Amino acid sequence: MKSILRWLINPPVDGPRSVLLLRLMVGGVFFWEGVLKFVYVNQGVGRFTKLGMPFPAFTADFVGCLEIVGGLFLVSGLLTRLIAIPFVIEMIVAMLSTKISLYLGTSLLPLPAAPPQIGFWAVLHEIRSDYAQIMVALYLLINGPGKWSMDALLDKLRTSKNAVISLQKLLSSNAANQCAPANCWPGSNR
Numbered sequence: 001m002k003s004i005l006r007w008l009i010n011p012p013v014d015g016p017r018s019v020l021l022l023r024l025m026v027g028g029v030f031f032w033e034g035v036l037k038f039v040y041v042n043q044g045v046g047r048f049t050k051l052g053m054p055f056p057a058f059t060a061d062f063v064g065c066l067e068i069v070g071g072l073f074l075v076s077g078l079l080t081r082l083i084a085i086p087f088v089i090e091m092i093v094a095m096l097s098t099k100i101s102l103y104l105g106t107s108l109l110p111l112p113a114a115p116p117q118i119g120f121w122a123v124l125h126e127i128r129s130d131y132a133q134i135m136v137a138l139y140l141l142i143n144g145p146g147k148w149s150m151d152a153l154l155d156k157l158r159t160s161k162n163a164v165i166s167l168q169k170l171l172s173s174n175a176a177n178q179c180a181p182a183n184c185w186p187g188s189n190r
Helices: 002-009 019-039 045-050 056-076 080-104 120-126 128-143 150-178
Strands: none
Touching (some): 002 080, 019 128, 080 128
């Protein structure tokens, strides 16, 4: 269990700086979609009610808060792996709860404005954003946030703190080894 937690909290941070672009895309979309759930009822509680989600008001607010906070975490690259997991789960739920009924033509949500409106091609067209979101979240889960991230900054701080502690231990052990008990009494001419 400790190794899983360590894996989640200490992602690799040696990826290219350009990973920032992926984080800005996916984190930004999650952030503004979370805000929309509070600003427009049809995007939040109304949508969750139509989809038959349990406790639609609570669920919409919970998902909205997750998207706002988690989106900001992804944009900044903070706890990247940890927040990518609920986003992958959320996107799977979103795809299953909206695209199966679109395929079957039984969607309670408004159909797309232009053809294709139901069936396989409609699903492929409408799933494009969900697909991009889940793929980037999976990428960040596997590869980490890159060099320009808060996770990378925390890693540098943690590494430098460990280096200072190791240096202090080394210096104190060297001083103890050089000072034999007979020569280290106060007042000795060492």
